[in-house]
Amino acid sequence: MNSRSKCFARIIIAVTACGFLVYGTARGEVEIVLNKAVNICLECIGLG
């Protein structure tokens, strides 16, 4: 991959990342993440 196509790929991925972040936040995924993270995850500790 030459430097020009790398640069192009970086821009595409950065724009996609921003779009995903905004869309995911807008549709309420952050609440699911927070809800999961603030409670003890029994699966994570090997009991679920």
Added chain:
Amino acid sequence: MKRKIVQIIAFGYSNAHLLNFKGGKIYQGKWKQFCNPGLNCYSCPAAGFACPIGALQAVNGSMEFQFSFYVVGVLLAFGVLLGRAVCGWLCPFGLIQELIHRIPSPKLRLKKIFLYLKYLVLVVFVFVLPVTATNYMGMGKPAFCQYICPAGTLQGGIPLLGTHEELRRTIGALFSLKMAILLLTIVGCIFIYRFFCRTLCPLGAIYGLMNKVSLCHLEVDKNRCVNCGKCKNICKMEVDPVREPDSAECIRCGACAQICPKNAIDVGLTKQDRKCRDAEKSV
């Protein structure tokens, strides 16, 4: 040395709530809606952020959604900026593995075929199982956390089971499996550098794929390179920086750039490093 300091700071900010270990509580503040760039169990009492792999499975397996745009967006952002430099510089579990590897023992090489296992783990345990293996309500379980993640057992399981009598009573076969995987990881890390990182970590797989385009990159000046092979020999991840500067296994630790007698290797966001090293050498 610089990298170790950054790793310790990253470990500290990821696990800042140390007093929670005493009461066996976990931090429940708003910061947990943000994902840590590295692997760090959110059920660890000290954890201040969400684990990106745990969060990804939580959303993928939720009733409302089958794909997490939010977490994938976070991973793409970290990936395009840093690639696997996250593993080398910011991942708390990466630091733990490096410390375990310091235990004196014969050091072994890893067969290349095992490097592909992490991609299988990523697809099956992080994306497919949480979406397909659902209960009657349509909710999937975080399969990677449940059946594999040794970070969860070490950082969350052991401290929480130590402080919660009611949780200890529910220990069963699953916990035995996870303890076995944790022991395998610890033993593997003693003999093989970053054993878990290279064989099983789905986060390493994601960042590894993004190493080819990440802004933090490794560059070799072929005009300066004398093919002495010192960079290949010093690399603990078993990468040849001259042949594969964009290797998915390179964690951008910078050991190759430091050892290079001709300053032909650059690791970082810019080319400033090489100019600085040249100036240092001339002084």
